[in-house]
Amino acid sequence: MSFVLTPPATTSVPVVGTKDRFPVHRIYCVGRNYEEHAKEMGFTGREPPFFFLKPADAIVAVEAGSIGAMPYPSLTQNLHHEIELVVAIGQGGKNIKAADAQQHIFGYAVGLDMTRRDLQGEMKKQGRPWCIGKAFDHSAPIGPITPATQAGDLANAEIHLQVNGQERQRSRISKLIWNIGETIEHLSAAWELQPGDLIYTGTPEGVAAVVAGDTLSGEVTGLEPLSIKIT
Numbered sequence: 001m002s003f004v005l006t007p008p009a010t011t012s013v014p015v016v017g018t019k020d021r022f023p024v025h026r027i028y029c030v031g032r033n034y035e036e037h038a039k040e041m042g043f044t045g046r047e048p049p050f051f052f053l054k055p056a057d058a059i060v061a062v063e064a065g066s067i068g069a070m071p072y073p074s075l076t077q078n079l080h081h082e083i084e085l086v087v088a089i090g091q092g093g094k095n096i097k098a099a100d101a102q103q104h105i106f107g108y109a110v111g112l113d114m115t116r117r118d119l120q121g122e123m124k125k126q127g128r129p130w131c132i133g134k135a136f137d138h139s140a141p142i143g144p145i146t147p148a149t150q151a152g153d154l155a156n157a158e159i160h161l162q163v164n165g166q167e168r169q170r171s172r173i174s175k176l177i178w179n180i181g182e183t184i185e186h187l188s189a190a191w192e193l194q195p196g197d198l199i200y201t202g203t204p205e206g207v208a209a210v211v212a213g214d215t216l217s218g219e220v221t222g223l224e225p226l227s228i229k230i231t
């Protein structure tokens with residue numbers, strides 16, 4: 001069989017400790033999963049989890065020890081950073097129970113859910129889909145994936161982001177409203193998870209704007225850090 005067009009390349013992310021890469025299937029994102037961030041966005045912080053998606057090719061995969069590049073996107077005057085723990089699914093499934101979630105996880109990475117906040121706000125106001133605010137090209141920078149067996153105890157990990165060396169966001173993974181297992185339980189009730197799926201688990205408080213020339217450095221304790229420059 002041949003194609004009428006050249007098929008797109010598979011989006012992939014480096015994996016710590018191997019030259020082999022993680023192929024990306026879908027990118028799921030959890031909204032408002034830290035109470036203080038939900039509050040800063042004008043909500044109570046107590047609601048069931050909800051999800052949105054980004055296209056797989058929105059990934060900007062950054063190699064270990066290097067600084068990635070993200071072009072400042074079109075149409076926005078208010079590009080926001082959201083530092084997030086990303087879960088990489090190795091084994092798919094549907095209706096996965098929180099208690100069984102661990103066996104479906106390949107590993108973890110540090111990610112940025114970059115957001116055209118002005119466009120998202122406009123869509124919210126009009127009750128329209130968030131795609132233009134969330135799912136744009138290059139909107140999902142991610143660092144190398146650390147296999148779960150090497151990732152240590154994430155329940156006690158810190159998550160933080162610096163912009164040009166100044167701290168913008170700092171919290172703990174233990175402050176997730178819906179923890180990783182619960183998130184996988186809710187998500188897999190709505191979609192059948194597949195190997196290669198990524199889950200951006202939500203951002204803590206402190207989201208704010210960045211401009212061209214800014215360098216963003218994010219960390220989660222025990223994982224490979226992520227650095228990216230807005231160009």
Ligand code: MN
Pocket residue numbers: 029030031082084113200202203
């Ligand atoms: Mn987010």
